[in-house]
Amino acid sequence: xxxxxxEKQLVKDFGEHIEIQTTDQPEPFLYVAKEKYVEFCKxxxxxxxxxxxxxxxxxxxxxxxxxxxxxxxxxxxxxxxxKHKHEMVLKVKLPAENLxxxxxxxxxxxxxxxELEAMELYGIKFPDHPHPRRLLLxxxxxxxxxxRKGWSGHPDFxxxxxxxxxxx
Amino acid sequence: MSTLEIEKTQAQDEFIxxxxxQHPSTHGVLRLILRMKGEFIKDLKPDVGFLHRxxxxxxxxxxxxxxxxxxxxxxxxxxxPCNLAWVxxxxxxxxxxxxxxxxYLRVIMTELNRIASHLIWLGTMSLDLGAFTxxxxxxxxxxxxxxxxxxxxxxxxxxxxxxxxxxxxxPPQEFYPxxxxxxxxxxxxxxxxxxxxxxxxxxxxRTKDVAILPIDVGLNYGASGPTLRASGHDWDLRKIHxxxxxxxxxxxxxxxxxxxxxxRYIVRIQEMRQCCNIVxxxxxxxPEGPIKAKVPAVFKPKGEVFARIEAPRGEMGYYIIADGTTxxxxxKIRTASFAHVQLLKYLAVxxxxxxxVAIFGSLDIVLPEVDx
Numbered sequence: 001x002x003x004x005x006x007e008k009q010l011v012k013d014f015g016e017h018i019e020i021q022t023t024d025q026p027e028p029f030l031y032v033a034k035e036k037y038v039e040f041c042k043x044x045x046x047x048x049x050x051x052x053x054x055x056x057x058x059x060x061x062x063x064x065x066x067x068x069x070x071x072x073x074x075x076x077x078x079x080x081x082x083k084h085k086h087e088m089v090l091k092v093k094l095p096a097e098n099l100x101x102x103x104x105x106x107x108x109x110x111x112x113x114x115e116l117e118a119m120e121l122y123g124i125k126f127p128d129h130p131h132p133r134r135l136l137l138x139x140x141x142x143x144x145x146x147x148r149k150g151w152s153g154h155p156d157f158x159x160x161x162x163x164x165x166x167x168x
Numbered sequence: 169m170s171t172l173e174i175e176k177t178q179a180q181d182e183f184i185x186x187x188x189x190q191h192p193s194t195h196g197v198l199r200l201i202l203r204m205k206g207e208f209i210k211d212l213k214p215d216v217g218f219l220h221r222x223x224x225x226x227x228x229x230x231x232x233x234x235x236x237x238x239x240x241x242x243x244x245x246x247x248x249p250c251n252l253a254w255v256x257x258x259x260x261x262x263x264x265x266x267x268x269x270x271x272y273l274r275v276i277m278t279e280l281n282r283i284a285s286h287l288i289w290l291g292t293m294s295l296d297l298g299a300f301t302x303x304x305x306x307x308x309x310x311x312x313x314x315x316x317x318x319x320x321x322x323x324x325x326x327x328x329x330x331x332x333x334x335x336x337x338x339p340p341q342e343f344y345p346x347x348x349x350x351x352x353x354x355x356x357x358x359x360x361x362x363x364x365x366x367x368x369x370x371x372x373x374r375t376k377d378v379a380i381l382p383i384d385v386g387l388n389y390g391a392s393g394p395t396l397r398a399s400g401h402d403w404d405l406r407k408i409h410x411x412x413x414x415x416x417x418x419x420x421x422x423x424x425x426x427x428x429x430x431x432r433y434i435v436r437i438q439e440m441r442q443c444c445n446i447v448x449x450x451x452x453x454x455p456e457g458p459i460k461a462k463v464p465a466v467f468k469p470k471g472e473v474f475a476r477i478e479a480p481r482g483e484m485g486y487y488i489i490a491d492g493t494t495x496x497x498x499x500k501i502r503t504a505s506f507a508h509v510q511l512l513k514y515l516a517v518x519x520x521x522x523x524x525v526a527i528f529g530s531l532d533i534v535l536p537e538v539d540x
Contacts, residue, residue, distance in 0.1 A: 023471060024471065025260075025473060027474065029472065053384075053387050053388070054390065054392075055390055056474075056483065056485065057485070057487065059487065076487060078476075078502070082401065082403055085408055087474070089472070089474055089487075108388060109389045109510065109514075110388070110389050110390030112510055113506060113509075114506075134217075136539060146222065147224065147225055162229070
């Protein structure tokens with residue numbers, strides 16, 4: 001299916017719960033409402049004309065506005081279909097005060113480690129995750145969520161001088 | 169990770185074995201916690217993260233061009249494809265047209281690196297299974313590929329060869345004849361490896377029908393590349409979503425039939441022959457022209473992009489969020505081994521511990537790629 005066809009089909013079936021982003025990319029980019037996320041993912045795999053059976057990746061992202069006050073999180077999934085060869089980017093907005101999200105490990109098994117990674121690097125919570133545990137960081141890690149913007153850093157860390165500005 | 173979690177499920181006649189993190193058969197620093205019943209694996213938990221270098225965080229503090237050397241370190245057995253994935257993503261984001269000569273040079277380097285990477289896999293896997301000779305043979309041929317890379321960009325492991333919009337430099341004139349000479353020589357060497365291993369009765373009994381991976385399970389676990397093609401799933405990004413002129417080359421994506429360890433072996437062996445074909449075609453058809461597009465020195469793309477390529481171990485890709493500054497806002501790196509390490513539990517349970525090394529070897533996992 002082409003980008004337009006996928007978007008049309010999704011609007012038809014999940015109209016009020018999705019928000020399509022206008023981009024210049026060949027794949028559709030869209031947001032789905034947090035409450036409908038797991039149901040929507042299930043629909044994406046089960047609908048024969050979409051058949052998104054391959055979860056390419058899942059990751060978090062942290063956005064802070066210029067004032068440094070308002071923050072929000074996104075969970076981003078890149079999906080592909082081995083049957084129809086189309087691709088898609090699916091996102092979920094999470095407010096900073098409630099970072100809980102349903103798990104998709106029951107739909108794509110590969111989501112297991114990706115969710116654990118988002119959990120420890122961004123602090124996104126997956127309460128239904130079947131085996132929550134530490135993945136990449138130390139067992140006794142107690143220094144916050146390192147991938148968040150403005151992370152204060154590990155106490156033993158000596159930062160490198162920032163040379164990228166001089167490259168301009 | 170403590171072993172406590174896995175101990176909870178332990179029955180009376182079962183015991184826990186800890187493998188790694190420093191263990192020759194884990195090809196790096198991977199720790200596996202096994203719950204065993206006699207010689208049979210009943211449960212397996214991979215403990216990763218020993219090589220975590222926060223490359224994604226580093227990316228947020230470097231410009232697009234400055235991040236290039238870090239991509240080399242994501243998978244140091246196959247740096248060129250990591251370079252290629254990054255430049256493909258950035259070029260897709262910033263809509264940069266790459267000169268054809270640069271695209272061909274990228275293909276030559278990537279395919280040579282694919283051979284080198286498969287040679288490491290061949291050497292270590294056969295070593296794990298007790299065959300020492302193929303290891304020495306494989307590293308002898310890999311040395312010649314590294315010489316070719318050294319001739320081109322001065323590096324033998326982390327090449328930093330590609331640039332946004334092209335490649336860093338033109339290979340010297342003697343590179344092309346040496347390259348052809350190598351592919352001719354190498355095809356015969358693949359026959360040698362096959363003579364040593366493919367139908368060797370000991371090798372067959374260790375690999376045939378061991379740890380079968382069905383296609384649907386493989387897809388669900390995010391398997392890709394040779395691991396999934398060994399199950400018979402015809403999926404090669406070089407053919408399905410061609411990038412960097414791959415549509416101009418005539419090659420096959422070898423397929424397995426069953427998806428056992430032996431299929432994963434034979435698919436990679438055949439893939440090495442196909443790589444030689446691609447390299448030959450690219451060297452012969454190398455167009456004249458510039459090797460780098462004109463890219464502004466201060467480079468401020470905006471938007472979001474997701475690009476993926478076929479790396480030696482499977483699909484590799486980047487998701488970039490660009491906010492219109494010189495540095496990316498967020499970079500998510502997708503590597504094949506991160507998905508494959510999860511597959512290990514599905515494949516190894518109910519096999520003997522001796523089969524674990526064969527199964528692990530056949531997946532071709534490298535740990536820097538898992539931990540990033």
